[in-house]
Amino acid sequence: MKTDSLLKKYYQQLKVLRAFESTGAALSWDRETWMPIGASADRGEVLAVLAGFHHDLATDKKFVALVDELFEQRENLDPIARRSVTVVKKDLDKSVKLPKEFVEETQEITNASHHAWIEAKQTNNFALFQPHLEKVVENRKKYAALLDPSANAYDVLLDSYEEGLTTAYLQPLLAELEDGITELLPKVLKAQASRKDLVNPLDQHELDIVKLQTFIKDMLSQIGFDWSRGQMGSVEHPFEISISPNDVRLNTHYEKKQHSFTLTGMVHELGHGLYEQNGDPKYIEAGLHHGVSLGIHESQSRLLENFIGRSIEFWQYFLPQLQKHFSQLKSATPEQVSLALNKVSPSFIRTEADEVTYNLHIILRFELEQEIIHGRLAIKDLPESWRAKMKDLLGVEPTTDKEGVLQDVHWSWGDFGYFPTYTLGNLNAAQLWNRFTKAHPNWSVEVAQGNFTSYFHWFKEHVWQHGSFYTPQELMEKATGEKTKAEYLIQYLNKKYL
Amino acid sequence: MKTDSLLKKYYQQLKVLRAFESTGAALSWDRETWMPIGASADRGEVLAVLAGFHHDLATDKKFVALVDELFEQRENLDPIARRSVTVVKKDLDKSVKLPKEFVEETQEITNASHHAWIEAKQTNNFALFQPHLEKVVENRKKYAALLDPSANAYDVLLDSYEEGLTTAYLQPLLAELEDGITELLPKVLKAQASRKDLVNPLDQHELDIVKLQTFIKDMLSQIGFDWSRGQMGSVEHPFEISISPNDVRLNTHYEKKQHSFTLTGMVHELGHGLYEQNGDPKYIEAGLHHGVSLGIHESQSRLLENFIGRSIEFWQYFLPQLQKHFSQLKSATPEQVSLALNKVSPSFIRTEADEVTYNLHIILRFELEQEIIHGRLAIKDLPESWRAKMKDLLGVEPTTDKEGVLQDVHWSWGDFGYFPTYTLGNLNAAQLWNRFTKAHPNWSVEVAQGNFTSYFHWFKEHVWQHGSFYTPQELMEKATGEKTKAEYLIQYLNKKYL
Numbered sequence: 001m002k003t004d005s006l007l008k009k010y011y012q013q014l015k016v017l018r019a020f021e022s023t024g025a026a027l028s029w030d031r032e033t034w035m036p037i038g039a040s041a042d043r044g045e046v047l048a049v050l051a052g053f054h055h056d057l058a059t060d061k062k063f064v065a066l067v068d069e070l071f072e073q074r075e076n077l078d079p080i081a082r083r084s085v086t087v088v089k090k091d092l093d094k095s096v097k098l099p100k101e102f103v104e105e106t107q108e109i110t111n112a113s114h115h116a117w118i119e120a121k122q123t124n125n126f127a128l129f130q131p132h133l134e135k136v137v138e139n140r141k142k143y144a145a146l147l148d149p150s151a152n153a154y155d156v157l158l159d160s161y162e163e164g165l166t167t168a169y170l171q172p173l174l175a176e177l178e179d180g181i182t183e184l185l186p187k188v189l190k191a192q193a194s195r196k197d198l199v200n201p202l203d204q205h206e207l208d209i210v211k212l213q214t215f216i217k218d219m220l221s222q223i224g225f226d227w228s229r230g231q232m233g234s235v236e237h238p239f240e241i242s243i244s245p246n247d248v249r250l251n252t253h254y255e256k257k258q259h260s261f262t263l264t265g266m267v268h269e270l271g272h273g274l275y276e277q278n279g280d281p282k283y284i285e286a287g288l289h290h291g292v293s294l295g296i297h298e299s300q301s302r303l304l305e306n307f308i309g310r311s312i313e314f315w316q317y318f319l320p321q322l323q324k325h326f327s328q329l330k331s332a333t334p335e336q337v338s339l340a341l342n343k344v345s346p347s348f349i350r351t352e353a354d355e356v357t358y359n360l361h362i363i364l365r366f367e368l369e370q371e372i373i374h375g376r377l378a379i380k381d382l383p384e385s386w387r388a389k390m391k392d393l394l395g396v397e398p399t400t401d402k403e404g405v406l407q408d409v410h411w412s413w414g415d416f417g418y419f420p421t422y423t424l425g426n427l428n429a430a431q432l433w434n435r436f437t438k439a440h441p442n443w444s445v446e447v448a449q450g451n452f453t454s455y456f457h458w459f460k461e462h463v464w465q466h467g468s469f470y471t472p473q474e475l476m477e478k479a480t481g482e483k484t485k486a487e488y489l490i491q492y493l494n495k496k497y498l
Numbered sequence: 499m500k501t502d503s504l505l506k507k508y509y510q511q512l513k514v515l516r517a518f519e520s521t522g523a524a525l526s527w528d529r530e531t532w533m534p535i536g537a538s539a540d541r542g543e544v545l546a547v548l549a550g551f552h553h554d555l556a557t558d559k560k561f562v563a564l565v566d567e568l569f570e571q572r573e574n575l576d577p578i579a580r581r582s583v584t585v586v587k588k589d590l591d592k593s594v595k596l597p598k599e600f601v602e603e604t605q606e607i608t609n610a611s612h613h614a615w616i617e618a619k620q621t622n623n624f625a626l627f628q629p630h631l632e633k634v635v636e637n638r639k640k641y642a643a644l645l646d647p648s649a650n651a652y653d654v655l656l657d658s659y660e661e662g663l664t665t666a667y668l669q670p671l672l673a674e675l676e677d678g679i680t681e682l683l684p685k686v687l688k689a690q691a692s693r694k695d696l697v698n699p700l701d702q703h704e705l706d707i708v709k710l711q712t713f714i715k716d717m718l719s720q721i722g723f724d725w726s727r728g729q730m731g732s733v734e735h736p737f738e739i740s741i742s743p744n745d746v747r748l749n750t751h752y753e754k755k756q757h758s759f760t761l762t763g764m765v766h767e768l769g770h771g772l773y774e775q776n777g778d779p780k781y782i783e784a785g786l787h788h789g790v791s792l793g794i795h796e797s798q799s800r801l802l803e804n805f806i807g808r809s810i811e812f813w814q815y816f817l818p819q820l821q822k823h824f825s826q827l828k829s830a831t832p833e834q835v836s837l838a839l840n841k842v843s844p845s846f847i848r849t850e851a852d853e854v855t856y857n858l859h860i861i862l863r864f865e866l867e868q869e870i871i872h873g874r875l876a877i878k879d880l881p882e883s884w885r886a887k888m889k890d891l892l893g894v895e896p897t898t899d900k901e902g903v904l905q906d907v908h909w910s911w912g913d914f915g916y917f918p919t920y921t922l923g924n925l926n927a928a929q930l931w932n933r934f935t936k937a938h939p940n941w942s943v944e945v946a947q948g949n950f951t952s953y954f955h956w957f958k959e960h961v962w963q964h965g966s967f968y969t970p971q972e973l974m975e976k977a978t979g980e981k982t983k984a985e986y987l988i989q990y991l992n993k994k995y996l
Contacts, residue, residue, distance in 0.1 A: 039745035247537035
């Protein structure tokens with residue numbers, strides 16, 4: 001068959017697969033927002049049926065043969081088709097190497113492990129989780145061996161979350177970052193000593209949620225979100241989900257008084273949302289419209305949340321608008337809000353960590369994950385190693401496992417190799433930010449005036465429009481002239497916090 | 499193969515089909531509530547892909563053979579399986595008789611017709627709609643001929659909305675009802691002459707929607723809705739939709755001031771919702787859990803909305819609760835609210851009609867539909883016939899087609915034979931109500947005290963629990979001892995309005 005007609009068939013099958021993916025996303029969003037609790041089992045059954053169809057379609061022999069044939073002819077394909085076929089071929093090769101029994105076994109092991117983790121965390125009892133985590137680790141080793149028996153097992157895991165990521169690349173990067181932060185941290189703590197009891201004026205009052213949502217919607221519009229192609233939702237844990245490029249949903253969590261968490265959470269999700277809304281439509285057909293990787297996606301959310309959304313200038317513009325809705329906040333100043341949002345203080349919980357100490361939490365996990373996957377650390381000794389590393393890296397030591405090794409959900413689902421993408425996001429953010437601020441040195445003046453045009457256009461041009469057309473590191477090189485480095489984040493943190 | 503293993507395979511396939519149906523319902527609900535407008539085309543594509551899979555699965559040759567084999571063995575099946583196979587077989591027989599080209603043609607004709615209708619209604623220009631409606635009518639005749647060339651074409655259409663419904667059955671029923679109403683109406687109008695300018699005290703103030711939703715949620719709980727298996731939504735046109743028996747969504751429309759519409763609308767949808775929430779779970783596997791027909795479903799919504807929800811006793815209980823949320827309403831009395839909700843006045847628009855004149859709107863449509871389908875009335879003469887019949891039946895004549903023949907969406911979608919199910923719903927409601935009130939003569943005292951136990955249990959026992967296990971008329975006979983008759987509605991209206 002001719003390449004053109006092969007490609008037509010291939011795109012047709014991608015469209016069908018995309019319909020199932022879009023459906024899965026819509027049903028997942030609904031589950032987290034509006035689905036009544038009593039429908040959990042029914043929804044589970046529906047999602048399982050749809051996932052089965054998706055799997056059968058994606059691994060259908062005819063489709064596999066089609067992809068193989070196109071892959072062989074890849075030099076004759078236009079660049080978009082070539083990248084599409086390469087990405088799909090990589091996924092298919094994985095599916096081929098993983099026997100069905102292994103996939104089912106993985107599902108069973110991680111389901112049981114996740115449930116054990118919930119109970120272990122609730123009761124602060126690591127022993128409940130330990131045998132399950134041991135099985136999960138064995139399963140992850142097996143997974144890596146099945147995919148590439150000759151490779152470094154942890155590298156195989158890393159690559160499954162971030163295309164092309166390796167230990168050899170990460171190690172020096174994170175070592176440099178660790179040095180930078182441990183040098184900076186005591187200075188910042190000394191400088192911020194007087195701010196110890198600082199409370200955010202946004203967290204002092206109960207605010208009407210509907211009014212708060214009205215403000216948020218308006219704020220996000222002004223930064224560049226297109227509500228005719230998006231929606232917001234109220235959820236337990238904030239997240240962004242794309243049902244289609246024209247249906248991007250930003251979800252945050254509302255508390256009675258912790259409104260700063262709601263607001264920064266929404267600005268974070270907006271970063272993800274702008275990336276998803278602004279891919280070039282020419283990539284849709286080839287399935288390359290969505291953001292390319294966790295590490296690039298997280299750079300967009302962290303940059304908007306931390307670099308812009310916690311600045312004084314941001315609140316110089318938006319606080320007066322918020323005060324118009326809520327007279328209770330009238331005595332708050334942008335300086336107070338921004339200072340409180342940038343308080344640095346080593347603590348136990350990663351998700352509550354400030355910008356400076358956050359990456360130390362990730363470095364801890366990166367080191368422990370390697371020890372575990374390479375069999376140098378027994379799971380039974382993990383809580384102790386965790387505490388020791390916390391003391392070493394952050395100078396604080398949790399007294400309970402709940403605040404220590406049991407705090408994150410990731411390992412319970414078998415997500416070893418995922419955590420580094422968070423720090424990668426921070427590194428990418430700082431490196432892109434360095435370029436952006438060089439191109440637009442007036443950014444802070446603009447933001448203080450509510451002018452997000454430079455921000456929007458620079459990131460659309462250099463990141464968002466490209467979807468998944470480039471690999472993460474190609475994108476970084478194209479946008480900044482170099483691969484991800486540590487120095488920009490260290491520079492940024494030094495400049496901001498000293 | 500043995501019956502048992504055939505049945506197991508059959509139920510397995512029903513489960514898969516149900517997953518697609520549930521997905522379709524969830525995506526439709528989302529489209530009407532939360533989906534951003536910009537995602538319309540994407541959602542349309544997704545729904546088309548899913549509908550294609552559902553169609554292929556439902557008409558899959560192996561499945562058809564399986565159903566045929568089970569149908570032949572139906573005497574050996576348990577009663578639930580027998581009813582299930584009978585219903586599915588009937589649907590499959592239809593699919594077999596309708597060629598794919600005809601189905602596609604129907605889609606095209608009705609899509610074009612629906613769009614023409616929107617424009618025609620907006621611009622009050624029947625001529626725009628006329629050629630499309632002509633095609634729709636030809637298409638419906640063809641549909642009836644394909645399904646059963648020897649039957650009365652209008653009967654075939656009726657049966658596709660209400661199992662077993664025929665002109666011969668409906669004609670005398672509606673004639674009797676017409677007589678009853680035309681005798682009653684002038685008396686009611688005379689008795690209500692003083693109420694001409696009566697306004698509903700619930701429609702005098704702008705009320706906070708969030709507070710109103712809180713009240714509605716609480717009101718519906720007290721009547722018997724289980725919110726752990728349901729949700730509410732805000733929509734343009736109120737409707738109920740079941741995503742699963744444990745996920746029933748009630749949707750109403752909010753206006754700045756027309757709160758009585760919102761409240762009666764929600765009580766109406768609650769009637770549908772209670773029916774869907776309270777089917778016996780033993781019917782789920784066989785796909786017989788949902789309400790059996792439009793005529794029975796509508797009886798449950800109309801009964802709760804009109805017979806209970808517009809009574810003084812209902813508002814004696816709920817108005818004080820509403821007043822607790824809204825001090826603006828403190829001078830309203832249950833009598834004022836109930837009187838306003840039961841004002842009778844012949845008008846042009848069916849959906850705004852009162853309980854007495856409503857069925858005259860349906861009788862008009864029933865008569866015109868027969869004329870049209872049997873070729874005795876040309877579409878070009880339809881507006882004129884409409885006006886003449888309005889004058890004849892209701893004593894009022896619309897000056898525009900917008901308020902006349904163009905008011906309803908149904909014909910634009912090809913739904914000829916649908917309207918009678920609305921009146922059937924009213925007749926069934928009155929007949930069931932007659933039985934219920936004989937069993938529970940104290941119902942009004944109970945309702946005034948907020949006690950809905952008798953109501954809930956009687957309807958659960960006699961209607962809701964049975965799902966689709968009985969045909970509509972079997973259900974009516976089982977619940978009331980006789981098939982649907984006209985006298986109970988006439989009695990009810992006479993008693994209530996005189």
